[in-house]
Amino acid sequence: GGRDAFYKGPLAKAMDGYFKRIGAAHRYEDFAAHKSEWVEPVSTNYRGYDVWEIPPNGQGIAALQILNILEGYDLKAMGRGSADFWHVFIEAKKRAFADRAKYYADPAFAKIPLKELLSKERAEKQRASIDLGKATLADAPLPVDGGADTIYMTVADKDGMMVSLIQSNYRGMGSGLVADDGKGKTLGFMFQDRGAQFSLDAKHANAYAPGKRPFHTIIPAFMTKDGKPLLSFGVMGGAMQPQGHAQIVVNMVDFGMGVQAAGDAARFHHDGSTDPEGGAGMTDGGVVEIETGVPAALADDLRKRGHSVKYSVGPYGGYQAIWRDPETGVYWGASEFRKDGQAAGY
Template structure:
């Protein structure tokens, strides 16, 4: 028996020596994929995932489950979401066998003009307070989705979130960390501490948190529909609060808000059709990067090689140059989306890459590098799938917390430019450039995967890395998300030396020394960072076996679940 045990240990150690950390041979997977036949939900909080699965088991659609999960996340993960923010979604409808895109982002206040900033000596829109607040689009997005694809009554869909808001839930580890960080910044704003700092402090890991104000608000929304939020009692309370705080968001801004159904756009990457939503979001940056990378045999270089990472970084720089110039509200500009994601344009951009030398970092505009978001994906027994992303921006948003409503208003307006003539220049009633992007993949006209990666400018970079991990490097759904990531940014911490023109490459732990030295030899400035690499969820449809595979990465508190 001792001999058998010794042999087994030897085999496992030998496997580890070759880089395989698990019996299944998955080098990077921190956990197994979840596999279920009837339905699946993957979110960044276990209780939200369980709520979504419960909705599916009660006969709800994938959209019902997504709304239920999003409502729970707005309560349980206010560090990245809430009904004071915006929403985007891509839905695969099994009945019509096509994708539908929803842009539920809000617009700037109509009474706030570009001249106001100049007259008051404001060179950049501030991150917090009343000025960056735009119309919250989340609730309207819920009802647009529900009206088209929902099955259960909205009262049933919002019931789990209402129950947790009133009865309480234990705060999880990662969320507790970010909650404390946000609270230090936002506690000075009226109403914030009353809702989010019970007893004068942010809740700690394991502590039970309740939000009875939010429970009341969600009950009113469930009973009165979206109009109670945009034209009724809640809208009036928001407008009154904003006026008291010297803000510009008005009742009229809320009452005139509407979401927009849009056509997702795609490129084919090695036989897979990758879908994103068009601007004002940054989804097409991922498509532009994939178009450039398809011209190289990445599988030959291998995951984690300096050659592959160099190409990834250079493709990102090229896409983000266009991001800085063009990505904005299409209602105010004629955007060349088809050209930017075309094969012909990719050939031209590919010709600018030098395999041996890092290029200068192209301008990032005024678009922030970081952001906190929630991404979730759901699938039901009928074959419907949802890819949904939702955010306040900058974690818990602007700090503007309307009295006794239980949520913070977003600060998405910070992302407007104040440079007159810029595509993304501030204007009344305009949607700002947006960082949050849901992703979807089809193959041969059938759904293959709903997926997303959270986190500001990391999102398109994360989308590309996950897809390349799966398609080029043969990783599974969970492993593709858990594998170490790269993030290229346009700024660095002050070191006493001028930053390299090529920006900064941040590497997560897991890349070897040879890779780092290889990148440095090409002229890249390398820094390590524990955070800022996003948070990934995904569901893959296995048509051959008739099951769903779910993944939720270990960088967050989340969970994949199904039945």
């Protein structure tokens, strides 16, 4: 029955009854008033490749901001095994996430300076604030003018159509609430709890308001070159996602890795940046989590620059991708070894 079967049909009425029984505020009228919309993806050009993301209220543009900052460095000359490479990547993430905390919100409620956030000029200013020998400890966002609860799936067909899709009920596999029809029969799905990602600061761009979408983390991605599709990909895992997207792109574009190797390479996850939900800002530089594939000497070098570094088994996300060979049109699938997933073709 399409979307109306969920938002206006018997399912909506059953959910309304369930919420009344448990004392929750959601009503049939809230479901019926819901509107979905098509949005235009946004992109940045990274060394000749166009990387595409969904605009806010999601966090996809953080990946694009990271790439804009990194474009000013010769990463290939630095080498993926150098502390310089890891240092500038971590510092680029910090600056993109400072903007993420301040500006990313529902564009229907907040004026988001999207053009400036994605500008190469802004990236140049952010890059100028990076000290190659010293970690940044506190957020310093520039002013502007004017885990296991997510799935990612990508699929491609014989005609060249590629789909990049991600879905998540959010923390704890969602709210833990499963509606029933009042007669003992469950509806078979759990409600999400992404409202937790609102800020309760009324002055914040991401402040809670009726009918408003919260900031959210789920971001499917594409990469194209000269207007032709190359890569449909995603990296599950909360705040890891834009960090992971940028790492995948750099692995492929700067270091020439294939679609599977780009996901297999050791990653970092920086934690501790200021969140869009509000709260205390970063004051100690956060923590850089690294995988065992990163040499101890490199970790020690990062520590000397002021980074707090620890080896950890996660969270480094869950990567899945399809690469389309630009010459032959043949598809190459890749699947993450860090969590459940598979690549399949027929």
